[in-house]
Amino acid sequence: MKKENIITTIKEYSIVTLGVILVAFGIQYFYAPNEIAGGGLSGLALVINNYVPVLSVGTIIFLGNLVLFIISFILIGGDFGFKTIYASFALSLVMDIMEKVFHSYALTTNLFLAVICGTLIIASGLAIAFAINASTGGTDILAKILNKYSTIDIGKSLLFVDLFVVICGGITFGLDKGIFSLIAVVINGLLVDKLIHIIEKKQKEKEIQLENVS
Template sequence: MTKENLIITIRDYMFITIGVVLVAFGIQYFYAPNEIAGGGLSGLALVISNYIPSLSIGTIILLGNLILFIIAFILVGGDFGLKTIYASFALSFTMDFMEKVLHSHALTNNMILAVLIGTVIIASGLALALSLNASTGGTDILAKILNKYSTFNIGISLLCVDLFVVICGALTFGLGKGIYSLIAVIINGLLVDKVILIIEKKKENKVKDIDEISNKIV
């Protein structure tokens, strides 16, 4: 690995870590305490944790990801698989740290605010990871696979996969919270696409600036 590639790799993992922290923060301080199963393995973990309180959300996410890692390696590729393993382990660790050490709690009990603020934070984190060919694991892996082998963009893919989790959340926590979860999933799917487009546009502009500087030097 060249020095340039090493720097790029370190930079990628640094930004993936930031994305993971954002996702964990959104879940632990907005979704989980308000019982919003906003899609993904984290939403499914929230439902399972309700029936098996001895298992933390972070632990359930870790166990669920073990199965999906193999799928990621086979169908998406090694680079995506390695980054996803890192991101999912980091997410489980960060969520457990926030829950058990920082004693995470609801920053607001207003369901609308919890959905809006939590989803913006989580979508930003997911988009940051996905733009670097990574995933926080769980149903994001399935969405990435659907995105790769179909004409669906990543946001619509996330929406399709997450609908199942929303239904489980509605059956567990009630129709009212299920509706809030559905709203969260829809907003998340739309926001992820928007944020990824912004990130990709900034990357393209940066490349153009570098090319222009290079041409001037030549």
């Protein structure tokens, strides 16, 4: 592998790591302690954890991702698959560290603030990952597949996939929190598309500047 490729790979995985940390932080300090199942495998993991508390949220996410990895390799490709495997393992690890070492807690018990702050942080993390052809695993993989084989934007794909999780969250944690979870999913879907557009625009501007310099 050439030196340039090694540097590029390290840079890409560093960016994925940043996205993972943001997603984990949003879940562990805003969503999970307030029982907001904001879609995705993480939201589904919160529901399962409520019924099977012996399994941590991070562990459930890890087990769920094992099934989805095969699908991502077959339908999307190796580059996305490897980055997603790394991101999903990292997400489970970081979430468990936040939960068991730092004893994560609710930074706010106001559900509205929890939804807004948590979604802003999580959407930023997801957008960072998606922008370099990766994901944090889980239902993000299904959203990526839907995006690849249709004309639906990735954020809207996330919204469609996450509706099932929101319904489960509403049944498990109550209608009020179900409504807040729905709000989180809608905001997340729209915000991810917007952030990806901004990131890609910045990347294109940098490429144009480099071409002009050369």
